[in-house]
Amino acid sequence: MPELPDVETFRKYVHATSLHKTIKQIKITNTKILKHISKKKLSSQLTGKQFTETKRHGKHLFIHCTNEDWLMMHFGMTGKLQYYKDKDEQPAHARLICTFDNGYNLAYDCQRLLGNITLTSDIDTYLQRKELGTDALKISWIEFNKRYQKKRGSIKSALMDQNTIAGVGNIYSDEILFQAGIHPKHPTQQLTEEQRKKIYSKMKYVLDTAIDAQADPSQFPDTFIIPHRRTDRICPKGSEQLQDIKVSGRTAYFCPKHQNKV
DNA sequence: AGTACCACCTGACGGC
DNA sequence: TGCCGTCAGGTGGTAC
Secondary structure (H helix, E strand, C coil): CCCHHHHHHHHHHHHHHCECCEEEEEEECCHHHECCCCHHHHHHHHCCCEEEEEEEECCEEEEEECCCCEEEEECCCCEEEEEECCHHHCCCCEEEEEEECCCCEEEEEECCCCCEEEEECCHHHHHHHHCCCEECCCCCHHHHHHHHHHCCCEHHHHHHCCCCEECCCHHHHHHHHHHHCECCCCEHHHCCHHHHHHHHHHHHHHHHHHHHCCCCHHHCCCCCCHHHHCCCCECCCCCCECEEEEECCEEEEECCCCCECC
8 A cells, every 4th residue: 555645645644633743652462563662652752741743754753743753653554543543543554643632542553563653853865864765755867867767677667666765556656657658667777858757647547646636546547557557457548458577576567558668 | 887686674474 | 153264454573
């Protein structure tokens, strides 16, 4: 689930529900999600504080806290957030639960425990340490063009490389390449400037459109491939059968008619 | 600097 | 019904 549009939707959700409320209690039900911080330290740092601001970089969500730290959340493959009042609305795999003084809770739910949470005092330092690339929605054409001129390997894996640009994962890379009409295995270095430009503009279009649809595939335009990927497997531009192949170990879906190979 | 493979995890699904 | 392999929208480490 969580690529850039999903995480941006989570960010807005936290912003709309969880700011400026005092945290009464922190509950951590599984410490595997904690990175470089103990359960005790995280609870004590957050209890009694409030969240005041939200930021996102690629697939990373940062929530500012009145102790000046940022609570960092990464969602792995199965992470999500839920704001709720009654315990019966608590999601099944809630790993971190913040209870506010208004009686509501914000739960970080992560079935497969592949996500992680930590505290950081400075976002830029954190991003540098992780060597994350520029956010996919913030990167300029100049920088994108420069990076992808030099980049080797298939275009799909280049788009998914978080050190090159941050935020695009397996499904949105499929959508970007479908919209751009480029085969996922197309060698990055063999793209023309025109093709790079097309990928750049379709990347922005796909991510913006997905954010507008709150990252809900059922709200995506009829022209998107994502809702067809693992369902009817039919190309939305025609009636061709979509194909799947492995690219850098991930399953890529594409239309053999509309995405020509090199 | 690539790819290939394994590991981390849980759970859904299809085949037998 | 149960067991087993496979796969899933992520990332990090290792070997080549």
